[in-house]
Amino acid sequence: MDIRDIKVRVNGVEHACRVETRVNLADFLRHELGLTGTHVGCEHGVCGACTVLVDGHSVRACLMLAAQADGKKVVTVEGLTPEGGLSPLQQSFWDKHGLQCGYCTPGVLVSLTELLETNASPTEAEVREVLSGHLCRCTGYQNIVAAAMDAAGQLRAGKAGKAK
Amino acid sequence: MSLAAEKAAPLRVVGTRARRVEDPALLAGRGRFVDDVRVEGVLHAAFLRSPHAHARIVSIDTSAARALPGIRAVFTARDILPALSRLRMPLGFPTKALPGNITPFVLCPEEVCYVGEALAMVVADSRHVAEDAVALIAVDYEDLPVLADCREALNPAAPKVRLEASDNVLTRFTIAYGDTAGVFARAAHVFSESLSTHRGGAHPIEGRGAVAQFDQTGALTIWSSTQMSHDLKFMLADMLDLAEDRIRVVAPDVGGGFGAKFVIYPEEIAVAAAARLTGRPVKWIEDRGEHFIASIQEREQYWDVEIAADAGGKILGLRGRMIHDQGAYTPQGINCPYNASTAVTGPYKVPAYSLDVFVAQTNKVPTIPVRGAGYPEAAFVIERMVDRIALELGIDRAEVRLRNLVPAAEMPYEKPLKIRAGVPVILDSGDYPACQKKVLDAIDYAGFRARQAAARREGRHIGLGFAHGVKGTGRGPFESGTVRVSPSGRISVYTGALAMGQGLHTALAQICAEQLGVGEGDIDVISGDTSYVSLGLGGFASRQTVTAGSSVHLAAIAVRDKAIKLGAQMLEAAEVDLELRDGSVFVKGTDRAVALSEVARVLRGVPGYALPPGMEAGLEASFHWRTEVLAYAHSFHACEVEVDVETGNVRILRYVALQDSGRLINPMIVEGQIHGGITHGIGNALFEFMGYDSEGQPYTATFADYLLPAAVEVPKFEILFHESPSPLNPLGVKGVGEGGTVPVAPTIMSAIDDALTPWGVRVTAAPISPVRLLELIEAGAHKA
């Protein structure tokens, strides 16, 4: 077995682990660290269910080796969830029925988090463009878009509120 | 007992756009799907799957596989048999009407019959090592001839799909009524057409999977991403020779089903058998590659039909032949071709009908229903033929439909057809003409010709199409529902119904909450766990709101009535003066109350003390509400498309969909079901083509080649509702899980034809590819 020692910061917590080098980041997060919120849908980089943030950017965790996460900061859906509650984005998903089975949802939340961090007022087309990297069999995408637009509005209002 | 009849006050919870109780956990990544289930000491399984569509297994050498470090066991059919009653799976819907020896094997012993069929199983410390070992299993195959095209199955000289099958045609049957011969002989017009729909997969984003664990007493717990937990229990009892009460099946969070999980698979049995033989818990998680070649598929049917019409476009009769691709084995039954052949008259009056159906086997993965279950194929056929009448007779497509739709005044309308339960097809309620008008007004059909002409002047080709769909829902015979208030005050609903993303828990909680004077968030729903209810059938055929909903509704009413009866004693008031509110029984207009928890505590009993007079123990009730008939939901869709005549690309510009599923328990959830259903239909119309070559080799076995609709291609849907309550159940509901899918393909094809009238294009096969569309355009250009 080809093994490597890695240090990776996941959701703000530093982990020192020993990994088999062929294990991908998705499997590592799920089984080594028990962070099962990230899901595996295809293992060839198309469905997007495994999307996480690595050093602030959305990536397919099934297309990265755990060994490659050495020295990196990873954020999963668990890291997007505030203690005992829901983030504004998650709240919008709840309000707008933006999920059904919930399997593609964590990856979608990650990608939308990245979008809203760089674009506070996305258009529906821009949201759909980001969502094009995620396959959903349940929702037909419409309420995901509605949730994203709602969240963008809430976040802008929240910032405006804070600015006051 | 009906929801409409018995409550004078407006509904409080049912009918609201309640946020789903399922969501907070799922959003936080705290869902527990089958691969999230942690079991101490679990081993991981992988299967060796046939790379050939048809071959004899001459020999299997597992020695190299066994020798690999980390491998705990390698099973072939012979190795796994000691843990099983037999090697062959039971038929899902038992019937004497089909021949024997048609179901899959737990592991194939001698003759592999489709690419993807499992013939060996490795159990190892990790999935990685298990796959390493699978690669080391050496199999000597002897190629056998392949039958890849189901139409070939009718040729007696064709190769045998399975050597044990005497006939490649599994069964043939005829559905008929009326005097088709006479009608067709006399009809003013007869139009014939060959139509087809193609194989596609279900592709929930979560694949299948199972974890099996025996405890030290030999009792089995199995977690399976399934749509039928009780069915799995009964099959395991049979296949592993275990008493049913020694088996617990738990469906965890299920990441979508869509039919892929609507049958019990060999892998589920194999995982349990492997756990028995190794003495360790065993987990198997299907990867996407496996889903492409080993999970069921559906939709491949070839129809050669004729429709007879009078000069006014009134349908006089429909007849023809249909060949259904069943795949190599029959794990469940022939429900799909049966549905299609009895659904094809749709919302129309068809005085005479005759269809010869051939259920043809092929060397491909087996077929059972995928979302729609034969109804999409049926809608495709009838709606394309109604458009044909319109085209040939020069009558407007909407007008032809109005002349043939069953009118509202004739509901309930009985057709001379039977569903498989043997009861007639009775369209229970609906107003098809009004719904058609509603949608066509919404999409401004009247103004479309002008829009189309303006676009044509710009060199753009847009078209408008529409279609009806009728879907039988609420399939019986029952679903279980128990409502229990515990002494702690917690209210629980238990059901054999299965959740797979459709908001089942929220809907059932709303139904229960309505009766018990609480909010839906106050109710815990447990579904898909066989330890809570002894009987259940599961999630399929858009049935659970009707069946489980009705059972839960009746159980909740019984619990409410019991609480009021005892509350009357405890409060010394008349029952008629009591109401349930905020978790207590109140004397109306006062604040004198007794909490439901108190009522439950009293009915829990104290040893040696009597229960209150006239009261049975427990604040709980169970129902198995029964039904033999189907409640028919109706959809009418209209869309505008733009066709790029240089590339063959189809872009959906606008999509309006009306759904009539009777009373809506939660309109927000229903909208979501329709969005998803239509999107699946768009896949069937434009994108999803599961391709097999003439050697039965799949060539669209990744998400790069098999295209699911994605967010840029899927339009924003405009959803309209019409609510014709069903008279057939106490809630007045109809199912909706599949309804969105049924009319989509003919809606889109009708629009494509309309966009391409200068070329006289008529689309008769789904999905339509840009290549095929360009072929049709070029053929039309030559004719012009």
Added chain:
Amino acid sequence: MKAAPFRYHAPRTLDEALSLLAGSPNARVLAGGQSLMPMLNMRVVAPDDLIDINEIQGLSYIRDESGEEGGEIAIGAMTRQRELEFSPLVAARLPLMAEAIRYVGHRQTRNRGTIGGSMCQLDPSAELPTVARAYDAVLVARSARGERRIAMAEFPAGYMTPSLEADEVLVEVRFAPWAIPHGTAFIEYARRHGDFAVVSAAAMLTLDAGGNIARLSLTLGGVGAAPLRLGEIERLLTGKKATVEAFATACARAGDIDALEDPHYPKWYRQRLAVALSKRALTAALKRASTG
């Protein structure tokens, strides 16, 4: 779908990587992983040694090495596609690439995918190799034996096979920007947004004072194992008046190319798209050349 085992290496210097590469008979270089990881997961490839070059400094850059006398914009092979997408230098000086990059996969794959990885994968449907051919890019390969420059025209050795020696690593891709003003257009047909192009057309043109075409580059992707420069059409149209009719006549020749055939798209369909998309690309490029 779990990868077969391999020895994993993450060299910190290029020399180390080259040495590892030279020493392994069955090695693969891991760059962005967006193409290689699916192949590993599906066990389509099973290298004994996986050489991860993501840790090597100095392979990711977009440098303006052009000047009055010409020269190129040099892009390090490990430059993420995302960097190309958001680079002001690329937007200003390599507008064809700026337009094409939006079609490359999805945001999530562009965050990891690299230009070098795409160039070496040489998927016939990929956008970046087509862009490189349009610009007559020069690829720089390095081995323990030294550095080698390869013209993009010579880079594809066969279907999905770059003409790199077994011990060579692509380190840089060099693009000679066209003089401003010029018009560019990248038009592709894909089934869904983000999918590989079935066929793509990349056009770049400059007009002279008389409105004739002074310089033209027209490249098709997706029609052959390698991106196809439509030299014949370029010669036909150079020096001519740029009109819709001239484009239509010239592009009709694209219908004769010996296009790829596969179970999804027959040759004739790709030929049709070649004609249609090359016309559209030229028309769009012309519009932009005129508005400058």
